[in-house]
Amino acid sequence: MFEDTIAAISTPLGEGGIGIVRLSGPAAVDIAGKIFRARRGEWADAAGGSLIYGHIYDLNGAVLDEVLLGYMKAPHTYTREDVVEINGHGGALPLKKILELVLAAGARLALPGEFSMRAFLNGRMDLAQAESVIDIIRAKTEGGLRLAAGQLKGDLSKKINVLQEKLLGLLAQVEANIDFPDEDLEAKTMAEISLYSEEIISELKELIRGADAGKIYREGISTIIIGRPNVGKSSLLNALVRENRAIVTDIPGTTRDIIEEIINIGGIPLKIIDTAGLHETENIIEKIGIEKTKETIEKAGLVLLVLDASRELTGEDQAIIESVGDKKTVFLINKADIEEKKIDPDKVAARASGRPVLWVSAKKGTGLEQLEKIIFEMVMEGQIANNDTVLVTSVRHKHALEKAAAHLEDARSGITSDVPVDIIAIDIRAAWEALGEITGSTVTEDLLDRIFADFCIGK
Secondary structure (H helix, E strand, O other): OOOOOEEEEOOOOOOEEEEEEEEEOOOHHHHHHHHEEEOOOOHHHOOOOEEEEEEEEOOOOOEEEEEEEEEEOOOOOOOOOOEEEEEEEEOHHHHHHHHHHHHHOOOEEOOOOHHHHHHHHOOOOOHHHHHHHHHHHHOOOHHHHHHHHHHHHOHHHHHHHHHHHHHHHHHHHHHHHHHOHHHOOHHHHHHHHHHHHHHHHHHHHHHHHOHHHHHHHHHOEEEEEEEOOOOOHHHHHHHHHOOOOOOOOOOOOOOOOOEEEEEEEOOEEEEEEEOOOOOOOOOHHHHHHHHHHHHHHHHOOEEEEEEEOOOOOOHHHHHHHHHOOOOOEEEEEEOOOOOOOOOOHHHHHHHHOOOOEEEOEOOOOEOHHHHHHHHHHHHHOOOOOOOOOOOOOOHHHHHHHHHHHHHHHHHHHHHHOOOOHHHHHHHHHHHHHHHHHHHOOOOOHHHHHHHHOOOOOOO
């Protein structure tokens, strides 16, 4: 338990119906008592979980705000410390003034993520669960929210704990050979350890394989729309986001800057980027937009390459196709609603090199449902998060799993090469420690600081 009491504004700054200043620590009740007066009775004697009506008073004894004070007693709180939440009117100034009063009364301004760090260090949750809090806050789709909520519930932690228990069992067998070398059990035991470690490696690799899908649900994927001017890129963006986000005209080169929108494709957040048309131009502003487009192509995870059904493939089209290289690309032949089509779909298919080719009409909405299905299948590559699926969503967790698998592979190689038993024990213990970095059982203070520094101040 910590000796100091921390405080922070826990709601976004700006105007709103309610704003919350949160306190956590042994002096939370005493500090709040210096600035809050309940309408009736002595609120500090109330049962935990109470919501008390009253007012906040400034240092001159004047009423600053009318509030509801939430009072929760340790250990039945988020941090397992006494927690007080002052629910005042939402607004930058009243919340700032309340926080200043709280700090003047003896609290310390909380560090980023310090409430969640205290929850972890006080045993309220493990590290994987604490990290899921920020994932819930930042979730962009229901799929991402579902995965984060499952991690907060402990789905990933349970899986990691089971794997650690298995590793401890392996370690016990190896160390028995170290402690009792005269029992002549080593050959049989080492064969069993090799087989059992192979099963654990298989489970680890299954989690690692799902990490890319989990990262996509968590962070989304950058998707760029490219093509010549006036092929319908902005119309496609508007059709996908279901609103007129980009300006659409018959004048080539209307889009001269990068336009971004986030859409939901099967629970995946797709950051759709509309770009300036790629073509030769002497216009300085258009040149800048085209250079931005080329830079964005390099960073994109998925490309929607738009072609014009009313025109044959041009040299500019060919140059654009070459610019995407071997990136994940969907070739879209737009304006499928027109009667006179001049483009040769066979030529498009030949240049697509096995990648999907789809007829669409951004104007009529034709083919968009099929496009969303293709995007989902290309992005997920068979990895679908069902309700019972445990997907790793953190790069840090993936690296820890890879370290654990590598140490176990070294242990198996050591058994095959007849290395000393104590070296094999070191590798197995290192695998166990790598998994402990996920749940926090073997985490270092420096790593904790790096993890929670990414949190917002009030969480």
